[in-house]
Amino acid sequence: MFVRKSALLTLTIVALVVGLVGLGPARAQDKVTLSVWDYYGDSTPIKPLVDKFQQENPAIAIQLEGLDWNTTQEKLNVVLTSEDTPDVVTIDMTWLPKFAPLGAFTDLTALSGGKLNGVALDKSYTPGALQSITYNQQTIAMLYDFDVYALYYRADLFDKKGLQPPKTWDDLVNVASKLVENKKYQYEYIADPFHAVQFIYENGGGLLNEDNTKAIFAEPKAVSAVEFYASLLKKALAINWTVDSGEVIQGIKDGRIAMFSDGPYFMGILKTAAPEMAGQWKVAAHPIPKDGKPGSYLGGTGLVIPTKSKHKEAAWKFIEYLMRPENQLNVYKVAGAAPALSAVLESPDLNAADPYFGGQKPFAVFYEAMKTAHPFPYVRQWDDIGQAITTAMQEIALGQKTVQQALEDAATTTNDALAK
Amino acid sequence: MTARLAPPITAIRKYYLGYLFIAVPVASSIIFLLIPMLTSLIWSFTDFNGLQPPHFVGLGNYVELFTRDKLFIKALQNTAIFVVLSLGAGPVLGLLTALMLNQNVRLRALFRTAYFLPVMTSMVVVATLWRMLYNESGLFNTILSSLGLGTVGWLSDPNWALVSVVIASVWQGFGYETVIFLSALQTIPGELYEAATIDGAGALAKFRFITLPSLRSVILFIYVIGIIGGAQVFDQVFVMTQGGPVNSTTTIVFYLYRRFQDLRLGYASAIAYILFLILVGFSFVQWRVLGERD
Amino acid sequence: MAHASKPRSRWMTRGLLYVLLATSSVLMMIPFYWMVSSSLKQEAAVFASPPNWLPNPVSFNGYQNILSRGVFLRYLLNSVLVSVGITAGHVIFDTLAAYAFAKLRFPGRNFIFFIMLLGLMVPFQVNLIPLYRIMSSLHWLDTFAALIVPNMTSIFGIFLMRQFMFSIPDEILDAARIDGCSEWGVVGKVVAPLALPGIATLVIFVFMESWNSFLWPRIVTTSEAMFTLPVGLAQLQMKNTSNWATNMAGTTLVALPMILVFLLMQRRFMADLTAGAVRG
Numbered sequence: 001m002f003v004r005k006s007a008l009l010t011l012t013i014v015a016l017v018v019g020l021v022g023l024g025p026a027r028a029q030d031k032v033t034l035s036v037w038d039y040y041g042d043s044t045p046i047k048p049l050v051d052k053f054q055q056e057n058p059a060i061a062i063q064l065e066g067l068d069w070n071t072t073q074e075k076l077n078v079v080l081t082s083e084d085t086p087d088v089v090t091i092d093m094t095w096l097p098k099f100a101p102l103g104a105f106t107d108l109t110a111l112s113g114g115k116l117n118g119v120a121l122d123k124s125y126t127p128g129a130l131q132s133i134t135y136n137q138q139t140i141a142m143l144y145d146f147d148v149y150a151l152y153y154r155a156d157l158f159d160k161k162g163l164q165p166p167k168t169w170d171d172l173v174n175v176a177s178k179l180v181e182n183k184k185y186q187y188e189y190i191a192d193p194f195h196a197v198q199f200i201y202e203n204g205g206g207l208l209n210e211d212n213t214k215a216i217f218a219e220p221k222a223v224s225a226v227e228f229y230a231s232l233l234k235k236a237l238a239i240n241w242t243v244d245s246g247e248v249i250q251g252i253k254d255g256r257i258a259m260f261s262d263g264p265y266f267m268g269i270l271k272t273a274a275p276e277m278a279g280q281w282k283v284a285a286h287p288i289p290k291d292g293k294p295g296s297y298l299g300g301t302g303l304v305i306p307t308k309s310k311h312k313e314a315a316w317k318f319i320e321y322l323m324r325p326e327n328q329l330n331v332y333k334v335a336g337a338a339p340a341l342s343a344v345l346e347s348p349d350l351n352a353a354d355p356y357f358g359g360q361k362p363f364a365v366f367y368e369a370m371k372t373a374h375p376f377p378y379v380r381q382w383d384d385i386g387q388a389i390t391t392a393m394q395e396i397a398l399g400q401k402t403v404q405q406a407l408e409d410a411a412t413t414t415n416d417a418l419a420k
Numbered sequence: 421m422t423a424r425l426a427p428p429i430t431a432i433r434k435y436y437l438g439y440l441f442i443a444v445p446v447a448s449s450i451i452f453l454l455i456p457m458l459t460s461l462i463w464s465f466t467d468f469n470g471l472q473p474p475h476f477v478g479l480g481n482y483v484e485l486f487t488r489d490k491l492f493i494k495a496l497q498n499t500a501i502f503v504v505l506s507l508g509a510g511p512v513l514g515l516l517t518a519l520m521l522n523q524n525v526r527l528r529a530l531f532r533t534a535y536f537l538p539v540m541t542s543m544v545v546v547a548t549l550w551r552m553l554y555n556e557s558g559l560f561n562t563i564l565s566s567l568g569l570g571t572v573g574w575l576s577d578p579n580w581a582l583v584s585v586v587i588a589s590v591w592q593g594f595g596y597e598t599v600i601f602l603s604a605l606q607t608i609p610g611e612l613y614e615a616a617t618i619d620g621a622g623a624l625a626k627f628r629f630i631t632l633p634s635l636r637s638v639i640l641f642i643y644v645i646g647i648i649g650g651a652q653v654f655d656q657v658f659v660m661t662q663g664g665p666v667n668s669t670t671t672i673v674f675y676l677y678r679r680f681q682d683l684r685l686g687y688a689s690a691i692a693y694i695l696f697l698i699l700v701g702f703s704f705v706q707w708r709v710l711g712e713r714d
Numbered sequence: 715m716a717h718a719s720k721p722r723s724r725w726m727t728r729g730l731l732y733v734l735l736a737t738s739s740v741l742m743m744i745p746f747y748w749m750v751s752s753s754l755k756q757e758a759a760v761f762a763s764p765p766n767w768l769p770n771p772v773s774f775n776g777y778q779n780i781l782s783r784g785v786f787l788r789y790l791l792n793s794v795l796v797s798v799g800i801t802a803g804h805v806i807f808d809t810l811a812a813y814a815f816a817k818l819r820f821p822g823r824n825f826i827f828f829i830m831l832l833g834l835m836v837p838f839q840v841n842l843i844p845l846y847r848i849m850s851s852l853h854w855l856d857t858f859a860a861l862i863v864p865n866m867t868s869i870f871g872i873f874l875m876r877q878f879m880f881s882i883p884d885e886i887l888d889a890a891r892i893d894g895c896s897e898w899g900v901v902g903k904v905v906a907p908l909a910l911p912g913i914a915t916l917v918i919f920v921f922m923e924s925w926n927s928f929l930w931p932r933i934v935t936t937s938e939a940m941f942t943l944p945v946g947l948a949q950l951q952m953k954n955t956s957n958w959a960t961n962m963a964g965t966t967l968v969a970l971p972m973i974l975v976f977l978l979m980q981r982r983f984m985a986d987l988t989a990g991a992v993r994g
Contacts, residue, residue: 244575394666438818457832546745
């Protein structure tokens, strides 16, 4: 008993001493060390590029912290409130609404001089992308990969039944009714803001008014858009995908879903988890109403420099390096995501025929969609608004409320939040 | 009680061991618990968002939580339901299984490990497996429909979601109670039972008059910790339902977490301290009712 | 034997007991089994519906993904150091404090205990940021100190041990003191052996919690060399998808040491203490 106790005691003391002496890595003294956070995880496009950067810039050392999406989000909340913030962070663009109004990120206008690797910003990005990295006339991020929604559809089933990818909402109803058999081959309904706004934007509606003080998604255009979306459920043309339905990829594999709206990263998911379906899927622009226009949410990954960073010039150098066209390609090659730089999207690498998608060039579809996409409003209360919309879409799917009622209630919640 | 009449030096010598033994935990509590708690308590009276200087708002956060925050009230209700259901089932299952495992059976170690395995398995695994079980065409619905009872939207029906989370929770967690009860049962001297047998007592009488009273301390512990822990339920909700559908599984700590993620540190701290006051109240009552007499 | 019961009903009760234990044990083991079998599947097969209970074909990709990284050993070492340090701390400090709260008398004893109990009633998220700042000002960020010291003792452990202490009769302690034992001797020679079931339980719970601990370690560590196992493994998730087979391989690897500790503890301290069946 005593032997064990003293062994434990010794171990404790050893651990404490080791810890207090600080068994951390040695930090370089004369160089500038940049702390970079990367949430791409296993398939990071950034890590392979670090060595070359350090060779080109011997005075800068990169300390790369590879985390996952969840960890980065939670850790950012804690660390940004302290004095030791990282210098470069990959953030999800949907986090900007809560950080931007609090001045968490450096205005890159001065550092960049309005240019990215010598090219003016408005030539580097599409207008929507530019809008997404701008807040209060400041440029607070560089868009690294982008996310917009387009229609994924079972081209093999379409061919079998002699159907064309739907261009209008009427087409969608038409096509869906011919496809659906026994609760299979449906269009996917997901209760969240990303999917709801697709229809709202397409019908000319919006989320908030010009100066972001009032909700406008309970107005006629938005309401009729969501009513159309909900009508697909009522006509049994769409399947309400909830957590009880399982993983989306499973529904895709067993045929419950034959059409769905999602972003370019889903191409990677299909290839990894459903390799047997190669050649069965294609992408097309999401259908729009007769007198509507294309529209989608715009998100993705941004590279930011927290305001409390002590090495802003060096951080900007690293960001510019990552945004070089040849380095942006890594985003696609390694991470399977969609690079945001216009020059790269027009390059031949991303416009090659993709055998998984039946020889189609899917990136062109997403690039086209990016031109008409815009981000969610950058208001501090975005989390509340997004939640209110999700709740409304759930209530609609469950049949608890009419579309008008559900959206009105969500609008009330939103206005209350905005008024505070 | 001669201690009180002893001269001061004797008193110090008498008591110093008590203080010495508790010195490290007390210091640790002060530095790593009490000081952070005080900090966040102060924040609860401000609009602190972590990045900008805070402004004092007095009781503003607290008032708003009770008068204008419908989601908070819903979270209180959901949490209450969760605690009542899980504390009803968990300790009972724990005691039953501990009694079984305490028998002189072969392969005891194997059975004990089996019961504790869910506790040791990560919540993500447990949640994923239960999601599969709860699936619309999963095991439970298959059984139900083969009995002609139709299917249930276990996690997608707002009327069922909370109960489903409770079931998965209790299943994953009652192993805790099993282990504690088992250890406690080990400390009951076998002679007591032998004497009772000689006196002609049956199994039920032995349970009522020997086992249960001996477990009193441990039962108190389980219920106090159980309410404190149950009221702070978070992991299961985070992994299984993210608070939905229609906020039917949003618990107090889950709501608090959302507010923290939204950088509303002052508001979230207020939520925490309302929960704190509730728990202090409960613990006090429990101590009086179940507590030891010393 | 005082029991007058017929042998057959005895057999039936024993039989029923075994049946109950066996079936319920199997039920409890199902998720664990599913975790291990998923870790041996190919990625695309993990979510097959209806679920495949046997991996077919068996694939070690998940494990390769993890074990092929040199840094994995470092994660493992860190986790071991941290968990052992924390558990040792709890065993020493919680037991001593519990003994004091249960068996020694000193002014303010109950009051101090209740005040410390208050610390349990606040969710950890609330203390996270202030604690982080304290770590920062102590320059403990990214060191073992930050991982171990704040977690070395807790009122939960003290509370648990205290309840076990109550079952130790005062007479035994007084007898030891009369025999000339110092208080330390009483604790070491009399109390500790009697409280072994409690200590074993404490070790199991504390080791498990610190081994699985994820939130605090990932906030407080910045360099890969300091990651513990759960933090390092989380890195293996990709930005938009999950490598389920790899994840399950990771969680299996993380679960194994805990099971080991559990088996060790329960065999040492729980299995053989009751020679003459304690029946309730």
